[in-house]
Amino acid sequence: MKVIKVKNYDEVSAEAFKVMKEVVTSKKDAVLGLATGSSPIGLYENMIKDHKENGTSYAQCQSFNLDEYVGIDRNHEQSYWTFMHENLFHGIDLPEDKIHVPYGNTKEDCQAYEKAMENVQVDIQVLGIGGNGHIGFNEPGTPFTEETHIVDLTEKTRSDNARFFENDINKVPTQAITMGIATIMKAKKILLVASGANKADAVAAMVNGPVDPNCPASVLQNHNDVVVIVDEAAAAKL
Numbered sequence: 100m101k102v103i104k105v106k107n108y109d110e111v112s113a114e115a116f117k118v119m120k121e122v123v124t125s126k127k128d129a130v131l132g133l134a135t136g137s138s139p140i141g142l143y144e145n146m147i148k149d150h151k152e153n154g155t156s157y158a159q160c161q162s163f164n165l166d167e168y169v170g171i172d173r174n175h176e177q178s179y180w181t182f183m184h185e186n187l188f189h190g191i192d193l194p195e196d197k198i199h200v201p202y203g204n205t206k207e208d209c210q211a212y213e214k215a216m217e218n219v220q221v222d223i224q225v226l227g228i229g230g231n232g233h234i235g236f237n238e239p240g241t242p243f244t245e246e247t248h249i250v251d252l253t254e255k256t257r258s259d260n261a262r263f264f265e266n267d268i269n270k271v272p273t274q275a276i277t278m279g280i281a282t283i284m285k286a287k288k289i290l291l292v293a294s295g296a297n298k299a300d301a302v303a304a305m306v307n308g309p310v311d312p313n314c315p316a317s318v319l320q321n322h323n324d325v326v327v328i329v330d331e332a333a334a335a336k337l
């Protein structure tokens with residue numbers, strides 16, 4: 100696990116873009132594993148800026164997103180489908196038929212998502228990290244063997260995400276569909292971005308703690324190509 104410490108969020112996003120650019124310029128049909136939340140937004144802005152100014156093409160790429168809420172429409176203003184179109188897909192002209200975001204609430208929906216991935220390997224999986232060490236929506240205690248599955252969101256995760264639902268936790272879905280940790284670990288490379296003091300405990304547990312489902316992100320210690328980019332505040336307990 101390579102840990103890059105930088106000063107602030109903008110530098111996190113700039114360093115993350117260097118890693119992403121290397122992948123998408125060395126492989127025109129790169130398979131991108133993508134995350135939501137606020138952490139990757141700066142990276143996505145850099146991808147859009149570079150696409151518009153330097154013509155870096157994503158026309159042959161395809162994307163697989165980590166997760167989606169259960170029980171809200173695809174086009175709900177707070178769905179991850181909408182988030183990704185607004186924060187990345189439209190900006191890099193990613194072909195609509197190359198976009199994959201998990202959806203649904205049944206075992207069959209989960210199996211269908213795994214099937215969509217069965218003939219590809221994600222070249223670079225972008226991750227954020229929850230304050231409790233979750234990756235995607237794999238909450239503490241999720242077995243590392245899980246593939247795409249439906250999860251009950253913890254009170255903390257729903258509270259952390261209430262900022263996107265008019266600060267009303269009652270409007271935050273109670274479940275999500277998420278790539279499992281086993282799914283995430285199949286990626287060739289993993290790029291995790293984290294910033295802010297609220298991530299310091301999770302980052303420390305991820306990097307230096309025991310490999311344990313109580314900190315889902317700790318599983319990344321078992322992956323052979325992980326780049327973690329953190330600002331000073333998120334790195335404070337390393």
Ligand SMILES: N[C@@H]1[C@@H](O)[C@H](O)[C@@H](COP(=O)(O)O)O[C@@H]1O
Pocket residue numbers: 134135136137138139165166226227228229230233234235236256260
């Ligand atoms: N499902 C997402 C995760 O993929 C994300 O990593 C986490 C942290 O979000 P943020 O980057 O906004 O702190 O929030 C949600 O739980």
